[in-house]
Amino acid sequence: MVAEREPSLLERRLVIVTGKGGTGKTTVAAALALAASRAGKRVLLAEVGRAEQLPRLLVPNGEPVGYAGRELLPGLRAMRIDPFDALAEYLTLQVPARRLVNLVFRSRGFRQLMEASPGWRELITLGKVWHLEQLTDADGAPLYDLIVVDAPATGHGVTFLDVPRVVVSAVHAGPLRRHASLVAEMIQDRKRTLLLPVALAEELPARETAALVARLREDVGVAVDRVVVNAVIGAPFPPGLEQLDRDLAALPAETALGSLPPASALAACAAYLASRHALNREYTGEIARATGLPVVPLRYLAGGIGGAAELQILGDALLGEPRPAEAAP
Numbered sequence: 001m002v003a004e005r006e007p008s009l010l011e012r013r014l015v016i017v018t019g020k021g022g023t024g025k026t027t028v029a030a031a032l033a034l035a036a037s038r039a040g041k042r043v044l045l046a047e048v049g050r051a052e053q054l055p056r057l058l059v060p061n062g063e064p065v066g067y068a069g070r071e072l073l074p075g076l077r078a079m080r081i082d083p084f085d086a087l088a089e090y091l092t093l094q095v096p097a098r099r100l101v102n103l104v105f106r107s108r109g110f111r112q113l114m115e116a117s118p119g120w121r122e123l124i125t126l127g128k129v130w131h132l133e134q135l136t137d138a139d140g141a142p143l144y145d146l147i148v149v150d151a152p153a154t155g156h157g158v159t160f161l162d163v164p165r166v167v168v169s170a171v172h173a174g175p176l177r178r179h180a181s182l183v184a185e186m187i188q189d190r191k192r193t194l195l196l197p198v199a200l201a202e203e204l205p206a207r208e209t210a211a212l213v214a215r216l217r218e219d220v221g222v223a224v225d226r227v228v229v230n231a232v233i234g235a236p237f238p239p240g241l242e243q244l245d246r247d248l249a250a251l252p253a254e255t256a257l258g259s260l261p262p263a264s265a266l267a268a269c270a271a272y273l274a275s276r277h278a279l280n281r282e283y284t285g286e287i288a289r290a291t292g293l294p295v296v297p298l299r300y301l302a303g304g305i306g307g308a309a310e311l312q313i314l315g316d317a318l319l320g321e322p323r324p325a326e327a328a329p
């Protein structure tokens with residue numbers, strides 16, 4: 001029997017980007033969405049939460065796009081999924097009396113109750129993603145070829161994706177169970193959905209990523225076929241000068257190098273770069289080994305992520321073949 005080939009990144013309908021805070025989720029989501037739209041896909045990029053970072057990243061002076069969303073670039077629409085907006089929309093569809101929904105939403109008591117209730121945000125947010133995934137155009141084809149979700153940071157485990165499954169196992173009948181099952185099915189559909197973890201190549205993040213991936217695959221049942229390792233410092237010295245840090249260190253400390261700082265200062269900089277490179281290389285390999293998954297290393301761009309030019313560099317790397325552990329940079 002021939003093993004079924006995993007769909008490539010661009011063959012998925014839904015890619016959920018996740019990881020610890022500050023690992024580069026938003027950057028990776030934007031880079032992937034941009035690369036996919038440039039490859040001719042109709043892409044929706046959904047940012048979960050209140051702060052809107054994506055529009056500014058993708059277009060100069062990008063104004064917020066809000067819940068309604070906006071086409072930021074040809075073939076690339078962005079929106080922000082705020083759970084309260086999604087809930088209001090859902091209730092308006094379910095409860096015919098719109099006035100009643102508005103009234104409930106304006107009450108402070110309702111807001112306070114919802115702020116304190118666990119789980120509904122995740123369920124309603126994923127419910128909205130499900131709804132977007134179901135949309136079709138005039139010809140009946142899916143409206144979006146690819147939906148990229150910039151998911152919240154995984155703080156305490158993976159609650160964001162866990163909720164539908166938990167609801168299905170706890171609620172035995174009724175619309176809540178029905179809706180949660182549809183969402184859980186979408187998450188567990190290996191052909192449609194991919195969870196894309198973003199990690200940094202350092203000791204603690206590497207360990208946390210291995211634990212996260214294990215839980216996602218075992219408990220949630222979502223497809224995870226690669227790990228993005230972001231901000232990796234590549235080989236710091238040009239070919240032929242691989243030993244530059246050691247060569248500089250071997251020079252007498254006060255050696256004059258024209259208008260450059262003394263050799264000892266340059267040696268310290270070179271040693272720092274070489275050690276960051278070695279560390280990133282070691283933990284990129286460690287992430288691949290500990291998760292049993294290929295990795296997609298993304299270069300650290302020293303000038304920061306200013307806009308589409310940097311996103312394109314990262315996007316090209318994201319669409320490349322993931323590398324097995326032994327080929328880590």
Ligand SMILES: Nc1ncnc2c1ncn2[C@@H]1O[C@H](COP(=O)(O)OP(=O)(O)OP(=O)(O)O)[C@@H](O)[C@H]1O
Pocket residue numbers: 020021022023024025026027028153230231232298299300301302304305314
């Ligand atoms: N490959 C890279 N090279 C250089 N800088 C990067 C790279 N990737 C991300 N950054 C920068 O690192 C910072 C964090 O990235 P980003 O906002 O994408 O992380 P995040 O995981 O979405 O954070 P949060 O958890 O706060 O949502 C940003 O300033 C971003 O520009």
Ligand SMILES: [Mg+2]
Pocket residue numbers: 025026027150
């Ligand atoms: Mg972010």
